[in-house]
Amino acid sequence: MLRSCTAGLRSLWALRGRREGAARLSADLQPARRLFSTEKAVHKDWALPNPSWSKDLKLLFDQFMKKCEDGSWERLPSCKHTCTYKSEDFKTYFLDPQLVEGEGLSQAQLFTRGFEDGLGFEYVIFNNNDEKRTVCLFQGGPYLQGIPGFLHGGAIATMIDVAFGSCAAISGGAVMTANLNINFKRPVPLCSVLVIHSQLDKLEGRKLFVSCNVRSVDEKTLYSEATGLFIKLDPKKSST
Ligand SMILES: CCCCCCCC/C=C\CCCCCCCC(=O)SCCNC(=O)CCNC(=O)[C@H](O)C(C)(C)COP(=O)(O)OP(=O)(O)OC[C@H]1O[C@@H](n2cnc3c(N)ncnc32)[C@H](O)[C@@H]1OP(=O)(O)O
Numbered sequence: 001m002l003r004s005c006t007a008g009l010r011s012l013w014a015l016r017g018r019r020e021g022a023a024r025l026s027a028d029l030q031p032a033r034r035l036f037s038t039e040k041a042v043h044k045d046w047a048l049p050n051p052s053w054s055k056d057l058k059l060l061f062d063q064f065m066k067k068c069e070d071g072s073w074e075r076l077p078s079c080k081h082t083c084t085y086k087s088e089d090f091k092t093y094f095l096d097p098q099l100v101e102g103e104g105l106s107q108a109q110l111f112t113r114g115f116e117d118g119l120g121f122e123y124v125i126f127n128n129n130d131e132k133r134t135v136c137l138f139q140g141g142p143y144l145q146g147i148p149g150f151l152h153g154g155a156i157a158t159m160i161d162v163a164f165g166s167c168a169a170i171s172g173g174a175v176m177t178a179n180l181n182i183n184f185k186r187p188v189p190l191c192s193v194l195v196i197h198s199q200l201d202k203l204e205g206r207k208l209f210v211s212c213n214v215r216s217v218d219e220k221t222l223y224s225e226a227t228g229l230f231i232k233l234d235p236k237k238s239s240t
Contacts, residue, residue: 047077047125052118057137072130074129078123080114119141121141151188161177164210166198167198168228177228180227186224194217195215196214208229210228212226
């Protein structure tokens, strides 16, 4: 079931014009930290198989878990309510203390994890840190329909953005999407499994250029190709 979102949450990341000084932030963020820390109680990892996962998705998951055994790949855990992975910079520099007053962040959750099992985004991301690439295994559920029987392009774009974000974060840490370009080449049947291969192509100062292809499980069908630009957040800039 889709959950409701407060007006405050909608502006969560649109905070560049309202940044506070670092000293003031560290004092004012105390309520925010309390909110985040209470969420540790529900620290479930959603990037693990559940009964809605198809045979294909489970099979691929097992294959990649095997690749993790020698340390070359790692599975990224995924939490619904709070980010634990390299997200401290976001909290430190981008969280508006005003947002956490009242109901604020208590209802915040990751967009892609806001659906009941199997209805929305079912996915897991594996990182290869040495090769600076990721593989995202994604099953798009019935609530992500666009054209009848097919996945909504926005859902594909969302998943590409998430996969890119993880790939860019390998080298960039706290990054944000600046640009996404997607070529949708074939419609994706609803509830099918997609494999998104992302890689870092170029690192230029704070700019991380990434690209990906989105394929069927057997790799025979190329559904989409995309490129993206991510910017490593600059703490000096963001605290002025
Ligand atoms: C991704 C997270 C990964 C880490 C976190 C791990 C947690 C994991 C947990 C859970 C996974 C969840 C994953 C979610 C993934 C979703 C991500 C999103 O949806 S992000 C929301 C949408 N994006 C925005 O709202 C940005 C809005 N834009 C901005 O805030 C700024 O424009 C920003 C930060 C992108 C850049 O601003 P400046 O002030 O820091 O930097 P300036 O000086 O403007 O640009 C730096 C360089 O980049 C170029 N640049 C900037 N934007 C460009 C653009 N659109 N196209 C081309 N070049 C651009 C500039 O020309 C400049 O280049 P020159 O250094 O001069 O060569």
